[in-house]
Amino acid sequence: MRQFYMLFCAALLCVGCSNDQVDDFFKKFIKAPPSSIDRDVKGHDQIYAVHAILRMGYKGGLIGVGPNGTDSVDSYTMYHVAGDSTLLPIMQEIDMAKDDDGQMTITTERDHFDVIASDNIYYGLELLYYDQNGLIINHQFAGYPYKKDKDGANIPDEDNATLLVHQHFFGVGNGSLDKAPQSGKAAVKGIQLAYPRSLQTPSTYYDRYTFREKGGSVEPATKFSASNIFAPEGFNFGKNQVPYDEDLAWKAIEISGKPEALQPYIASDGKRYRLFRVIDMMRLNELTPEIFTYDYRDTDPVEEELGKLFVDSYNDDFIDPDTEAPRQRYGETVGLLRQNRSLESNTPYDRLGFKGILQFHKADLAFQLQVRICHILNKGQQHAGEAERPAKYCNTNNSEHGYMWDFNQIQPGWDSFDIDYPISIRVIGNTNDGQEKCVNDVKRFYPHADAATLWEMLSRPGDYFWKYRRNIVVM
Numbered sequence: 001m002r003q004f005y006m007l008f009c010a011a012l013l014c015v016g017c018s019n020d021q022v023d024d025f026f027k028k029f030i031k032a033p034p035s036s037i038d039r040d041v042k043g044h045d046q047i048y049a050v051h052a053i054l055r056m057g058y059k060g061g062l063i064g065v066g067p068n069g070t071d072s073v074d075s076y077t078m079y080h081v082a083g084d085s086t087l088l089p090i091m092q093e094i095d096m097a098k099d100d101d102g103q104m105t106i107t108t109e110r111d112h113f114d115v116i117a118s119d120n121i122y123y124g125l126e127l128l129y130y131d132q133n134g135l136i137i138n139h140q141f142a143g144y145p146y147k148k149d150k151d152g153a154n155i156p157d158e159d160n161a162t163l164l165v166h167q168h169f170f171g172v173g174n175g176s177l178d179k180a181p182q183s184g185k186a187a188v189k190g191i192q193l194a195y196p197r198s199l200q201t202p203s204t205y206y207d208r209y210t211f212r213e214k215g216g217s218v219e220p221a222t223k224f225s226a227s228n229i230f231a232p233e234g235f236n237f238g239k240n241q242v243p244y245d246e247d248l249a250w251k252a253i254e255i256s257g258k259p260e261a262l263q264p265y266i267a268s269d270g271k272r273y274r275l276f277r278v279i280d281m282m283r284l285n286e287l288t289p290e291i292f293t294y295d296y297r298d299t300d301p302v303e304e305e306l307g308k309l310f311v312d313s314y315n316d317d318f319i320d321p322d323t324e325a326p327r328q329r330y331g332e333t334v335g336l337l338r339q340n341r342s343l344e345s346n347t348p349y350d351r352l353g354f355k356g357i358l359q360f361h362k363a364d365l366a367f368q369l370q371v372r373i374c375h376i377l378n379k380g381q382q383h384a385g386e387a388e389r390p391a392k393y394c395n396t397n398n399s400e401h402g403y404m405w406d407f408n409q410i411q412p413g414w415d416s417f418d419i420d421y422p423i424s425i426r427v428i429g430n431t432n433d434g435q436e437k438c439v440n441d442v443k444r445f446y447p448h449a450d451a452a453t454l455w456e457m458l459s460r461p462g463d464y465f466w467k468y469r470r471n472i473v474v475m
Helices: 002-012 019-027 246-255 281-290 435-443 451-459 461-468
Strands: 049-065 071-079 091-098 104-106 112-117 122-130 146-148 154-156 166-173 228-232 272-277 292-296 355-360 365-375 417-430 472-474
Touching (some): 049 417, 049 461, 071 122, 071 461, 091 112, 112 355, 228 246, 281 292, 417 435, 435 451, 451 461
Parallel strands (some): 112 417
Antiparallel strands (some): 049 071, 049 091, 049 122, 071 472, 122 355, 146 154, 166 365, 365 417
């Protein structure tokens, strides 16, 4: 089993290559089982591994997509290249897989993404999910099958339509994943109570995104509060003065909810600390757009690149009710995903979250990007008196965009997840701070970067990335 796990992790390093290459790799060590054993993994809840790709780029122009290529949509130009090693990474990849205990663990050397806050720089996040046999299962979340009614007509089989009940939500988390041993290096434990904090040493929490506020002051822990953080007695709330300390974090977890949680604690440095309540997660979700924003860019089908031209017929499990044949897509271009997987250009867009655009708004910031595939079991109504619909389409404040929920609008009671994991992010510079400060901030982490070239990349991305024009991914 351990040998299989190591080979599986190695295979994921090659996910940026073609699917055929990955399939060939797995054929070397996944042997055909006896016919009496069913090896097919059925069910998208069987996620075994995740491959996260973050590509740097900028907003492009309009492109034509859809059945006739006449449906114009905005596009983003992202770059699938290793880039100049003396500058920022243009493409970054992180692999995660279940360990022997079934816990999702980072299996690559890279364990975080470095990004820039900017009005002109965008990041394309692509998430690929695999089953235990190394097969991509993203499409299992986008199913919209058809069935025969009693009269023999083709009608949507909404009871089995996975598209109607799934959506990624993106927020700010409070803990990182463990990291598996790498090239002779020991395993690394994830950190806890890792709310947004500065990049200085020692790093300090950003109070606004960490502590529960009440009447302009921080709220002390109670004997019933389950999650709390140690802070020096009498600290000035709002000044971001509370240091992050891993030992204090574990101690806070240990005694929260116990009688001693209300008592002062003397740390090894001799300082006196007390426990204070952490921010409510729903409130943190509301504040998330201050840190980053996300734009859903799912395509139909979800595995294909926006604007790709189909040169062969394509069967994606859609039955044309007029011809009773699978949808033929020869000569069509891949467009953004629409509700009910409609090909009509006036149909509202849908949201899944396998592909999307991130933009960051604050620098000098480390945080956990919490990624959740929510299995939305609830029902709701778009208008009073109407039949109930999947709650995914019942945001009555968003009628202009198909009643969909935004990336940070996960609702109370939506607590069924097919997967829930963090990706560590460092926002290491902000172009709005001006050339000198931004470049100096970045060079703290990439000291060999040429200042002039770096600023060209960040301030004029279209000019800088021109040399990589053959390695673009359109989103």
